[in-house]
Amino acid sequence: MPASSERPINVYRVHPLTLWITAFLALVLQTFLPVVLPPARLIDLPLLVVIYFSVMRRSKTFGTLLGAVLGLAEDALSHGFLGIFGIAKALVGYFGAWASVQFDLEQFLGRLGLTAALVFFHSLALTGLRHVLLASPPPFQPLDLASLVLLNCALALVLFQILDRFRRPA
Amino acid sequence: MSRVSGHAGSGKAAFLAGSKVGRDSLLEIRSPESARPVPPRAPETPEVVQAFISRHRSFFILLVVLIAQVILLSVQITRDRNMPLAKRWAVATMVPFGRSLRGLADLSGGTWEALRNLTQAEEQNRQLGARLAADEARIRDLSEDAAENRRLRSLLDFKTHLSYATVAAEVIGSSPGEGSNTVLIDKGADAGLNVDLGVVTPDGVAGKVIAVYPHSAQVLLITDPAAGAGGIVERSRAQGVLKGTGRGRCQLDYVMNEDAVSVGDVVLTSGLDRIFPKGMPLGKVVKTGSGNIYKDIEVTPSVELDRLEEVLVLVSKPAALQEAKSR
Numbered sequence: 001m002p003a004s005s006e007r008p009i010n011v012y013r014v015h016p017l018t019l020w021i022t023a024f025l026a027l028v029l030q031t032f033l034p035v036v037l038p039p040a041r042l043i044d045l046p047l048l049v050v051i052y053f054s055v056m057r058r059s060k061t062f063g064t065l066l067g068a069v070l071g072l073a074e075d076a077l078s079h080g081f082l083g084i085f086g087i088a089k090a091l092v093g094y095f096g097a098w099a100s101v102q103f104d105l106e107q108f109l110g111r112l113g114l115t116a117a118l119v120f121f122h123s124l125a126l127t128g129l130r131h132v133l134l135a136s137p138p139p140f141q142p143l144d145l146a147s148l149v150l151l152n153c154a155l156a157l158v159l160f161q162i163l164d165r166f167r168r169p170a
Numbered sequence: 171m172s173r174v175s176g177h178a179g180s181g182k183a184a185f186l187a188g189s190k191v192g193r194d195s196l197l198e199i200r201s202p203e204s205a206r207p208v209p210p211r212a213p214e215t216p217e218v219v220q221a222f223i224s225r226h227r228s229f230f231i232l233l234v235v236l237i238a239q240v241i242l243l244s245v246q247i248t249r250d251r252n253m254p255l256a257k258r259w260a261v262a263t264m265v266p267f268g269r270s271l272r273g274l275a276d277l278s279g280g281t282w283e284a285l286r287n288l289t290q291a292e293e294q295n296r297q298l299g300a301r302l303a304a305d306e307a308r309i310r311d312l313s314e315d316a317a318e319n320r321r322l323r324s325l326l327d328f329k330t331h332l333s334y335a336t337v338a339a340e341v342i343g344s345s346p347g348e349g350s351n352t353v354l355i356d357k358g359a360d361a362g363l364n365v366d367l368g369v370v371t372p373d374g375v376a377g378k379v380i381a382v383y384p385h386s387a388q389v390l391l392i393t394d395p396a397a398g399a400g401g402i403v404e405r406s407r408a409q410g411v412l413k414g415t416g417r418g419r420c421q422l423d424y425v426m427n428e429d430a431v432s433v434g435d436v437v438l439t440s441g442l443d444r445i446f447p448k449g450m451p452l453g454k455v456v457k458t459g460s461g462n463i464y465k466d467i468e469v470t471p472s473v474e475l476d477r478l479e480e481v482l483v484l485v486s487k488p489a490a491l492q493e494a495k496s497r
Contacts (some may be wrong), residue, residue, distance in 0.1 A: 032272060060229070077260050084243070085234055091236075133247065
């Protein structure tokens, strides 16, 4: 929903510790959860953290840097080259913050729509990067992509509600 | 709550806490890092560039971040090395937490497994309980069959040793009233039964037939006051008449005071009543005392009359006995 001409923009902050603990936990869970719960491989917790905090802070710089840091950390924990997740998540952070200013995302549907769009964009960005950079990129799986978007949106509904409890007006 | 706002018309950023500004202002100023005062416009080119960069700072930061990562990627691809040190550090940082997470998962998995096992055990316990009850009932039936088998075998042995012709019968009913010591057996006139026939078991005398019906007969137990049988004390050979007391016991009458009878002595049939053969156990003396002329002797029956199940009815007497009766 486009912002109305009189719409105030609320900016929130969290304690830096909350931010980094959340990001770290997301990375830990993302790395080890699929071992005990195989369907969790479709979940991208660091991506949801990047989306939440970039939208909450409404800062493109913050979103870019958070996305790049978490993406690089995810790259370091994966078997691929450093930078693939970094680039994709930096873009997600930037566009998340941009969209948070453009649209009213205080509403449930707005948040959900943006999350779905960003998860979809992230997947497309990853696929594109892999096709450009890797000699044998993984095949594109539309069904996997749809499951990924749905699953991450469902998780985002819960996760964002939890994280909302830690935010405070800037 | 802070609100970030600005004015599109001026093109300058503003950060006005607590104010609400319209859509036009948002077109220019939308984020805190861009919500800072912009220096006044100057005619010099570097300053114009600086203002442009400052206004689009976040975009340039994104550009720098992306370019840096593209360079990083190209370095890795061209050297065919994907930063093993960085990966090693990242993994080393994560592994302890991963182990803790795994331990936690194992613990919760173990707890869940234990709970599931508990539920299964409860179900199994219920099933086993039901099966145990069924098996116990079956064992009871089998035990019952075995006991019956033993009794019948004993009865058969007894029957073969008996000089009388007998008819085996099963007790199908007992006396309905208190004080009435009779039982109903499943053989009657159709099996050749008559009144006054003796009814015995391998343990001894049970009673005599007092009524005969087509397919059943009523037996008066020896504990009934109306019942009587000739008795003899096995040890002293003192003779008397055994009568029921109506209280589950019998008394041996007409035994002289001078006859030696003591507690524990076995009382046998004397054969003088011509109903029971001589020498069958009647009971055991449990109490004895002297009277005016005769002793007061209390006898407990040798047959457990309250647990009577199978009996033999003595239908014909030995030839010698029959001859004596006919004379």
